[in-house]
Amino acid sequence: MGLLGKMLLLFGLFQSSVWIISVSGNPEFAINPYSDFTIHINRSTTSQLNCKVCIKNSCQSSVTVSKSTNVVFTCPQPEDVFMVEIVRHIVCNISCNGTITPEDVPSIQNFNRTFTWNVNVLGHKAFHLDFTRAGLRQIQPKEQCQDKHIYTVSTGKVTVGKFCLYGTIKSIQVLRKGSVSLQVPGKQQLNTASFGVSTASEITSPAIINVILPEEPSWQDFYSPNYPESFPDDDLITWAFQVPYKYYSTVHILNYTIPRCETKDTRMEYQLYGRTMVKKLSEPQLSEHQGSFNLSLQNCNVDTQSPFTRLTLHFQISAVRRGNEVRCTVDLKSEKGLLIHIMKKEPKSDCILKLNSLDQNTATITSQKITYVSFIDCQEENLLITMNKTIVCQQLRDCPYPESLRVPVLDKCIIGVVQEVRWILQGPQRGTVELLSSAGNLQQLLPGQICKDTVIFTVSENEAQGITVGQFCPQGSIHKMQINATNITVSALSTGEKNLRQITSSLLQVSFTKSIRESYIFTVLPKKDIPVLLATPAWPLGMKAYAIVSWFISFPTQLEAHVSFPNVSQLTCKNRPAYIKLQRKRSQGKMYSWQDQNPKDVVVSESFYLNMSNCLPVKGAFSVVSQVTLHVGKSVLLSIVLSVVGVLLLLTIILAAFCIIRKKKQKQKAPEVSVYNPNSHPFLPGLHDIPRETEDEDLHIYHYIDDHLVYGHLLKNLKEDEKPAVGVYRDFNGPTGQEPLTDESEGRGAVELQVGVYRSFTGPQSAPDVPGTLVKPGEILACEGEQKADEEISADDDQETLPNVQGKPKTEPMVA
Structure with missing residues (x-):
């Protein structure tokens, strides 16, 4: 047998001669098959016709033809009753590498036929069926293909699957031995699409279906x-x-x-x-x-x-x-007590979040393991991140130093906005958790209030009731809080859509200390003139039964605290009542107490303790809102006023003494007199310049001067009967021992005045006062006013004036 014959034998390309011979009206087929294939003619189980196939004198419902044989059917249309299966056996001793092309025989095209290739590989190897040219598509058993060609791949008694041409299955690997069959209905032209067969290495699965x-x-x-x-x-x-x-x-x-x-x-x-x-x-x-x-x-x-x-x-x-995928390997093997929750903001968005290659709406990354996270078409704002950090201290000696609460650092490949960070603090039995703000004090937030900072802290007790101690915002007056509990949660929540992962500094300091008597203690450092609202824990729901809370209000001695209670709930207690107590820091005595009544405002002049204790409520809840405002104390204000008055009085005394001393010095000097000027301009000593003549000086020339207007002030010291009558002429009785001065125009015999010769003054003995508007150089103008003021004060010393104050008296709070 030549090479071509061997290939035909191996891959099922067969050629036979089939003749249809009619004997007594029954169709007869003459089949001459090759020795390497077998033809099975079987009657369909669904057919109701009593038709048989005969070889020589033997008629049966099915026959197998492996050599040249004549077959006769006992019915005129056997293609409606019988099915033909053409089986080819392929044995690969060492290797196989060839192509199988189905080939039909026109004479039997009217029969429903099945082409089967049985492949057997010796050893533990597998054989590879290559359908790369056309490809296969898997279908359900009763499903039909468009071209009515159905491929079936089997291994042993297991049907791997049924397939149609033209699909994504490009090859199938079958372990050791299996079969490929092609079913073609009668009168359907055969599609001669070929596929390859070759040996493959051993596989661990009975069959592998390769899909591209x-x-x-x-x-x-x-x-x-x-x-x-x-x-x-x-x-x-x-x-x-x-x-x-x-x-x-x-x-x-x-x-x-x-x-x-x-x-x-x-x-x-x-x-x-x-x-x-x-x-x-x-x-x-x-x-x-x-x-x-x-x-x-x-x-x-x-x-x-x-x-x-x-x-x-x-x-x-x-x-x-x-789009692009961001893959992230999160290694938390060395991390303890950390959980990272990544959540899609909108589950139906285009953003794809995958955890360990699985699409998730929420991915949880746990510590002490390696986790694979992927982000596809995700922006940072599409994902929200929440982190939980557990801090455990079983013995006080194991955690003597404060620990900083920081936002855990995430790998840069993790996409998302860190919205909240929770710290679960588990302290020792009979211990206290102490929280201290790392950057300034805290402000307690009441419902409805808005925090202007980037973060809000929520402190809760991890009990069955889930008690929330309160919400707090930075930039306040609460310096420290102590909670007598062994398991609490502190959460930092971002305000708005801000990202907490940008905060690298410490947010809070936590310490585990010995147990305290109260349930809660808050240390408050108020600022002057800024009201501080202090609400009981779990406000407005109310504190738990028998809980005790204390606020230590500390402030400087020159200030005083105004304490009020704007919101106090009403409750009914089962046994003992709930109470509010206020006690000074220095004095141990109780200064204010309330039981079953509305507390009144109180003023405290030094640091104090505000203590509240709940009862076992039968009706209602114990919740109180207090307000503390610092003002400057009245005694301090009075001392300030007195100090200012004293300083002003001292300055007044110094100024008055200065004026009096200066006045005395002025009186000891020689009296100033007017000087005659031949140029018709009298001037007083002390003026630095002689007035210049101008044309405007004619305005100051008087045609007539009333002596009473000029010298009337000299008459105030005269007695009443010595005052001259106004408007009555009287002769001049002044001194006449000297002749009056005359002008040269009156006669040559006039006596000429000698310059530089002393003569006695013949005018009035008292000179007129200098006008007050003339101020000598170096003299203080305010001294005269001070002197007058001194005269007025001394004149009023014997008379006291009281102001007339009207209005309703102001009700003052209780002063401690």
């Missing part, structure tokens, strides 16, 4: 072997999916049944990135995965006594093109 997804959005259905019948007991099937670049695939389970297992479990195993991921059929499967992966279905050891013995699976693979 197209570079376009696609959806492909796949079924478990023997579907819809049960997958074999403790068996395995694998699909290998090759995904194009930038395409992301998702596994959707559409339908499944699971058996009751004696040992092992039914499961889905994913091999991706060199690691294995195991999922139950009831769990979410692989989603939005970039890159190739393998998917295996593993059956368990089925409990045959149970009615649930079937394992069936129908799933779908979808692939779509996405």
Whole structure:
């Protein structure tokens, strides 16, 4: 046999002569097959006709022809009753590498025919069926293909699947031996699409189906072997999916049944990135995965006594093109007590969040392990991050120093806005948790108030009731808080949409200390003229029964605190009443107490303790809002006023003494007199310049001067009877011992005045006063006013004036 004959023998290309001969009206076929194939003629089980096939004198419902034989049918149209199967056996001793091309025989084209190629590989190797040229598409058993050609691949008694041409399945690997069959209906022209057969290395699965997804959005259905019948007991099937670049695939389970297992479990195993991921059929499967992966279905050891013995699976693979993917490996092996929750802000957004290659709306990363997180088409604002950090202190000696509460540092590849950070503080038994603000004091927030800072702190007790101690904002007056509890939670929540991961400094300092008598102690450092609102823990719901809270209000001695109670709840107690006490820091005596009545405002002049204790409420709840405002004390104000008055009085005395001393010095000097000026301008000593003559001086020339107007002030010292009568002429009685001065125009005999010769003054003995508007150089103008003021004060010393104050008296708060 030549080379061509061997290839025909190996890959099922056969040639036979078939003649249809009519004998007594019955059709007769003459078949001359090659020795390497067998033809089976079988009557259809659905046919109702009593038709047989005969070889020589033997007539049966089915015959097998392996050599040249004449067959006769007992019915005129045997193609409606019988089916023809053409079987070819291929044995690969060492290797096989060839192509199988189906070839039809026109004479039997009217029969429903099946072409079968049985492949057997010696040893533990597998054979590879290559359908790269056309590809296959898996279908359900009763589904029909468009060209009416159905391929079936089997291994042993297991049907791997039924397929149509033109699909994404490019090859199938079968362990050791299996078969490929092609079913073609009668009168249908055969599609001679070829496929290759070759040997392959040993595989761990009975069959591997290799799928290459197209570079376009696609959806492909796949079924478990023997579907819809049960997958074999403790068996395995694998699909290998090759995904194009930038395409992301998702596994959707559409339908499944699971058996009751004696040992092992039914499961889905994913091999991706060199690691294995195991999922139950009831769990979410692989989603939005970039890159190739393998998917295996593993059956368990089925409990045959149970009615649930079937394992069936129908799933779908979808692939779509996405943008860039950010992959992040989060290594928290050395971290303790840290949980990172990443949540999609909008679950239906284009942002894809994956945890360990699974699409998630919320991903939780735990400490002490390595986690793989991926982000596809995600922006930072699409994801919200919440972190939990647990801090444990079992013995006080194990944690002697304060620990800083900071926002945990995240890897840069993790995308999202850190919205909240929670610290779970677990202290020792009979211990106290002490919180201290790292940057300034805290302000207690009441419902409705807005925090202007970037973060809000919430302190809660981790009990069954979940008691919230309160909410706090930076930039306040609460310096420290102590909580007598062993398990509390402190959360930092961002205001608005701000990102807490940008805060690198410490937010709070936490310490574990010895137990305190009260349930809560707050240290408050108020600022002057800024009201501070202090609410009882769990406000407005009310404190827990028998809880005690204390505020230590500390402030400087020159200030005083105005304490009021704007909001006090009403409650009914079962045994003892609830109370409010206020006590000074220095004095141990109780200065204010309230029981079952509305507390009144009080003024405290030094640092004090404000203590409140709840009862066992029968009706209502114990919740109080206090307000503390610091003002300057009245004694301090009085001392300030007296100091100012004293300083002003001292300055007045100094100024007055200065004026009096200066006045005395002025009186000891020689009296100033007027000087005669031949140029008709009298001037007084002390003027620095002689007035210049101008044309405007004529305005100051008087044509007539009344002597009484000029010298009238001299008359005030005269007695009443000595005052001259106004308007009555009297002769001049002045001195006459000297002749009056005359002018040269009156005569040559006039006596000429000698310059520089002393003569006695003949005018009035008292000179007129100098006008007050003339101020000599170096003289203080205010001295005269001071002198007058001194005269007025001395004149009023004997008379006291009281102001007339009217109005309602102001009610003052209780002063401590």
